[in-house]
Amino acid sequence: MGPPPQYSDYDAFAWAYNKHWGSAFTESILPVIDKLVLQTIPPKARILDVCCGTGQLASALVKRGYRVTGVDGSKEMIRIARRNAPKATFHVEDARSFRIAPPCDAALSTYDSLNHMMALEDLTAVFRNVHDSLRDGGWFLFDLNMEEGYTARWRGESAIVEDDHVVAYRSSYSPDDKVGRMEFTIFRKVARGWKRTDLALTQRCYSDIEVRSALKRAGFEAARVFDGARDLEPFRNVGRWFFLCRRPVAAGGRR
Numbered sequence: 120m121g122p123p124p125q126y127s128d129y130d131a132f133a134w135a136y137n138k139h140w141g142s143a144f145t146e147s148i149l150p151v152i153d154k155l156v157l158q159t160i161p162p163k164a165r166i167l168d169v170c171c172g173t174g175q176l177a178s179a180l181v182k183r184g185y186r187v188t189g190v191d192g193s194k195e196m197i198r199i200a201r202r203n204a205p206k207a208t209f210h211v212e213d214a215r216s217f218r219i220a221p222p223c224d225a226a227l228s229t230y231d232s233l234n235h236m237m238a239l240e241d242l243t244a245v246f247r248n249v250h251d252s253l254r255d256g257g258w259f260l261f262d263l264n265m266e267e268g269y270t271a272r273w274r275g276e277s278a279i280v281e282d283d284h285v286v287a288y289r290s291s292y293s294p295d296d297k298v299g300r301m302e303f304t305i306f307r308k309v310a311r312g313w314k315r316t317d318l319a320l321t322q323r324c325y326s327d328i329e330v331r332s333a334l335k336r337a338g339f340e341a342a343r344v345f346d347g348a349r350d351l352e353p354f355r356n357v358g359r360w361f362f363l364c365r366r367p368v369a370a371g372g373r374r
């Protein structure tokens with residue numbers, strides 16, 4: 120058996136993600152998390168954030184009194200997360216192989232993080248690891264880009280232009296391979312000019328049936344599914360679905 124897989128694709132992109140994406144998405148998704156999870160767990164509950172990125176969500180949860188553990192494969196994302204949420208605990212670990220001692224009351228994975236699992240076995244492995252970290256009856260909420268999201272949103276180019284950096288990106292989706300690809304070209308001002316970095320991030324599109332059967336194989340109860348385009352106002356995002364599921368309670372156990 121070789122070493123466990125390690126995900127590091129975000130390392131070179133971490134500072135840009137932190138500056139331009141992490142906070143905005145956390146702000147838009149907090150009301151969804153509040154409604155679907157926070158209202159049902161105890162005040163100082165223990166929450167696991169899987170693929171926690173630069174820690175903006177962890178920071179918001181800590182401010183509300185929760186005890187938060189974040190896991191992410193990218194050392195650089197975690198370095199920034201520790202700065203953004205010094206009272207949370209973070210681990211650089213691959214979501215496909217991490218172990219967190221149970222019991223967590225809830226687990227979250229946001230901003231299509233789980234679409235980064237490029238094979239159904241990898242997605243199932245993440246679900247198993249999350250399942251094993253939860254207490255009986257513990258909640259798991261995650262969002263995924265679905266086919267409709269890739270076809271509607273993963274096309275075209277855009278750019279962010281600031282005095283000391285430019286982030287240009289182009290996205291595409293191949294319905295045959297079910298793979299979305301986001302290519303970035305970043306220019307950042309350095310002492311004597313500009314430094315260029317090119318990187319690509321890929322995602323895999325899963326069907327509702329694949330996700331539900333992987334959850335079942337990992338031991339979860341049947342999921343409730345919310346369409347981010349219409350079920351969770353004021354949040355609105357075409358083709359982003361939220362899956363809410365629960366680790367079952369052992370026979371004779373209490374919820």
Ligand SMILES: C[S@@+](CC[C@H](N)C(=O)[O-])C[C@H]1O[C@@H](n2cnc3c(N)ncnc32)[C@H](O)[C@@H]1O
Pocket residue numbers: 126128129140141144145169170171172173174176190191192193196212213214215228229230231232235236
């Ligand atoms: C789009 S970012 C979302 C970050 C955060 N959840 C948020 O809402 O801001 C996706 C994150 O998933 C992480 N990631 C992707 N694949 C991973 C893996 N196999 N193991 C651990 N982290 C992974 C990346 O490093 C990145 O931080």
